[in-house]
Amino acid sequence: QQWADSRLQWDPEEYDNIQQLRVPSTMVWLPDIVLENNIDGTFEITLYTNVLVYPDGSIYWLPPAIYRSSCSIHVTYFPFDWQNCTLVFQSQTYSANEINLLLTVEDGQTVEWISIDPEAFTGNTTLAPTAQEHPTTGDTKQAWCYAEGPHTPIDCGSAAPCEALCPLPRYLTFLMVVTVVIVVNAVIVLNVSLRTPNTHSMPQRVRQVFLHLLPHYLGMHMPEEAPGPQRAARRRSSLGLMVKADEYMLWKARTELLFEKQKERDGLMKTVLEKLERGLESGSAQDFCQSLEEAGPEIRACVDACNYIANATREQNDFNSESEEWILVGRVIDRVCFFIMVSLFVCGTVGIFLMAHFNQAPTLPFPGDPKQYLPQ
Incomplete structure (x- = not known):
């Protein structure tokens, strides 16, 4: 602390050129400056050192003191x-009104x-x-x-x-949220990829968006559809296929189902051929028509069986094709979520760690104060 006391001025020439006096601080006037918002409750100076008095009345006093204060x-x-x-x-x-406090400029880094x-x-x-x-x-x-390490007392009743x-816990929380979103995305992709025509029917809008529009922008190579007649919309159940199979099983005799190979091996299937051969050997159209009429039920059964096999194979191909389409839809959803999560992860990481970089002390931290407090 430094102040001036006009009552302590002297002429050095009159007092053997004395330029400085060291006197006890209790013998001179003191401004009694203390730190009001201290945390230890100690306002008094522990050691009252001597003051330096100069001829012009200026007084310099440097008592040893440790100021302890707190702020949020x-x-x-x-x-x-x-x-x-x-x-x-x-x-x-x-x-x-009685004292004028001025701050002494301090030099040093x-x-x-x-x-x-x-x-x-x-x-x-x-x-x-x-x-x-x-x-x-x-x-x-x-x-x-x-x-x-910030901590909260146990009995404070509130959390931090x-x-x-600090940025690290915030970043870890961000990573946890990203991980949860990725797990949810994996569940959705698996749910879509494992769908079958027996449980779900694919709407035309979903097929247009996820199989034609999005793959083009995502750079995904999708298999080209083979040219052919447009498939009819499948029902959500394979009840039709099961009904056809039951009708065939009920219509076909049990003995024929059990002994089809034996019938061919024992010559039972030769009866149809023999009937046709008799009609051809006679050479007359009437005999040939009669032989066809006699062999009609067996031929009709063979044709129906061939048609059933062809229809079943066609339906199975359609079933497999639509199942593959659901798998492709799942791949597209996974690719879209991948790009979204990569963008979110990069932006979140850069944003969290750059927030500390941009948290700089403002040039004018106190409103209405024109002084700049940043170090030069």
């Missing part, structure tokens, strides 16, 4: 952040830079004795050897707010 800080981007803290220095004896507004020490306005002006400090932490989370 935001550790979201710690240690790449800046904080606003208030240190209330005021006189316990004199008001702002430190790990932390602290910029204090000197105008806050002026006290030019008329204030009550208990409402003296106090300086506001703005400091910026540099990443050296700081380590901070979002502002108290």
Whole structure:
């Protein structure tokens, strides 16, 4: 602390050229400046050292003191952040009308830079004795050897707010959300890929969007459809196929089903051929027509069986083709979600870690104050 006392001036030539005096601090006037918002409740100076008195009446006093104060800080981007803290220095004896506080400019580089507004020490306005002006400090932490672990007492009854989370927990929470979304996407893709025509029928709009439109923009190679007649819309159940099979089984005799090979091996199938041969050997159209009439039921049964096999094969091919279409739809959904999740992951990662980079101390941190507090 440094101030001037006109009552302590002298002429050095009259006193053997004395340029400096060291006297006990209890013998001179003191401004009684203390830190009001301290955390230990100690306002008195522990050691009252001597003061230096100069011929012009200026007094210099540097008592050893440790000022301990507290202020709420935001550790979201710690240690790449800046904080606003208030240190209330005021006189316990004199008001702002009686003393004029000025901040001494300090030279030297430190790990932390602290910029204090000197105008806050002026006290030019008329204030009550208990409402003296106090300086506001703005400091910026540099990443050296700081380590901070915010914790909440057990009996506080509340959790830490979002502002108290540093980027790493926020990033881990973001990764957890992304993982959950990926798992949900995998479940949806499996559900779509394992669908069959027996349980689901594919709408024409879904086929147009996921099999023709999106693969073109995603760069996916889709198998070309073979030219042919358009398939009829399948029902959601294979009841028709089962009914046809039951009709065939009921219409066909059990003995024929059990002994078809034996009938051919024992010559029972030769009866049809013999009937046709008799009609051809006679040479008359009437005998040939009669032989065809006699062999008609067997020929009709063979034709029906061939038609049934052809229809069953065609339906099975359609069934497999539509099942493959559901698999392709699942692949398209998986590819779309892949691009979305990659974009979300990259943007989220870059955004979370760049937020700390852009969290710089503003040039004018205090509204209405034209002073720039950033270090030069």
